[in-house]
Amino acid sequence: MKVLVVGGGGREHALCWALSGSALLTKLWCAPGNAGIAEVAECVPIGAEDVPALVDFARAQGVELVVAGPEAPLTLGLADACAAAGLRCFGPSAAAARLEGSKSFTKAVADAAGVPTAAWARFEDPAAARRHLRERGAPIVVKADGLAAGKGVVVAETLAEAEAAIAEIMESRVHGAAGASVVIEECLRGEEVSFFALCDGETALPLGAAQDHKRVGEGDTGPNTGGMGAYSPPPAFTPALQAQVMAEIVRPTLAEMARRGTPFRGVLFAGLMLTGQGPKLIEFNVRFGDPECQALMLRLRSDLLAALLAACDGELGDFDLRWDERPSLVVVMAARGYPGAYAKGTEIRGLERAAAVPGVQVFQAGTARRADGAVVATGGRVLGIAARGETLPAARQAAYAAVDAIDWPEGFCRRDIAHRALPGGGR
Incomplete structure (x- = not known):
């Protein structure tokens, strides 16, 4: 079976890695892919949001399944365009993808379905949003209603923080059109x-x-x-x-x-x-x-x-799914400065050493390969150092051993992944 995966991040590397082991697979492409994905799939220079070009490529190559990785092509109608072209696509229609594309839509669906969720309200007017904040008090959650790449959410412990979030999202439009309206929610704890x-x-x-x-x-x-x-x-x-x-x-x-x-x-x-x-x-x-x-x-x-x-x-x-009972853990290595401004083009060494650590699989996200063969960072979140172990502490130890094998001074990571699940925060 011929398969096209859409996207170029760590998620797509993991999907391509898993798909590459299927006995059903005859050919695997990824658009646009990255340096790591190129080791298990043929990368195609088509952007993940270029729906017409993706569909044209899939039809021309006889692709039998298109797999959408990120949310953007789904909200843009990739599954609908594939269906119109007679192609199978794993992913929801644009109408169903509104569950991610609009937080207020999700809340309305949850209310209609009786799904337990936080109390909420939607606002298009910053002044009305601020009045609501003052009525409700803090802590409170402010969210850009549209797609903001996972960054349009502020858990405000004070009213001042909440009002600053309204200013950033709705007035400064730091998340673009996603901030045309906001959803303000009760702050859940747990x-x-x-x-x-x-x-x-x-x-x-x-x-x-x-x-x-x-x-x-x-x-x-x-x-x-x-x-x-x-x-x-x-x-x-x-x-x-x-x-x-x-x-x-x-x-x-x-x-x-x-x-x-x-x-x-x-x-x-x-x-x-x-x-x-x-x-x-x-x-x-x-x-x-x-x-x-x-x-x-x-x-x-x-x-x-x-x-x-x-x-x-x-x-x-x-259908049924089988799972390895052993725990797994992934540590993200990001470019210094992320989630703010960060440098691109810095060289990453030691990936082979990291991958040689028992139980470890290195997934690449924001990477590219230079003409001289060197792997360089091109994004904010750049590597996912994943490991499986007999226990969670063992998986964690393997992942951080692999992190330490990588020579990338311009990168950083958190050293406390899984701290909530381990005694003393895992230290």
Whole structure:
């Protein structure tokens, strides 16, 4: 089977790595890919958001499955364009992708489906938003309503922080059009967990859970990022909690989306807060998480390609997934300055040494290969150093041993990934 993966980050490297081991695969492309992906797939210089060019390429090459990695091409209608061209696409339609493209849409769906979530309100007028803040008080959460690459969320501990977030998002438009409106939410407290389900429009199959680390600094300090590391499975997310989430959040959402005439097919990523009142929905995403995908792919024992095909063909009711019970962990190495301004083009050495550490798989995100063969950093989050171990401390030790084998002075990472799951923060 010929497959095209769309995207060029660590998530897409993990997907390509997993797909490359499928007995069903005959040819694998990735657009646009990166230096690491080029080791397992043929990279194609087409941007992930260039939907017409992606569809033209897929038709010309006889691609039998298009796999969307990031959310942007889905919200732009990649699955719809593929369907119109007679191509199979793993990922939701643009209408269903609104679950990520609009936070207020997700909240409305959750309310209609009876899904437990934080109290919320949407505003297009900054003055009205500020009045609401003063009525509600802090702590409170301010979110850009549209897509903001995981950075349009401010958990404000004070009213001053919340009002500053309104100014940045709605008036300064630091996230562009995503900040035309905001969603202001009740601040939930508890353990945050990322849960994934494979969906075919009617049936949902659990894909497992991970815990991400969004803050840039150790001890969960500093600004939010796209993710500085993750581990799977989180001990706090028990089998009983998974069953509860499927029954109270995932399946009701699937039913509501089908009722609206926009059935959801693809990966449904539920950002959850495990509160004292039970699990509550923070937000939905419509694709694999990054870096959670790297941790999950290390634990998946089933054929990923067969699973994606079953989701596309409405056959998940007869499908099952096998998982490695051993935990996995991924440490993100980012360019110094991220999530602010950072230098590009710095050389990364020692990747082979890192990959030689037992249990380790190095996933590349923002990388390119120079004409002389050197790998250089081209993005903010650049590497995902993933490891699997008999225990979580063993996986963590292997991942950081691989980090220490890499020679990249211009890079940095958090040294406390999985601290919530380990005694004393893992130190």
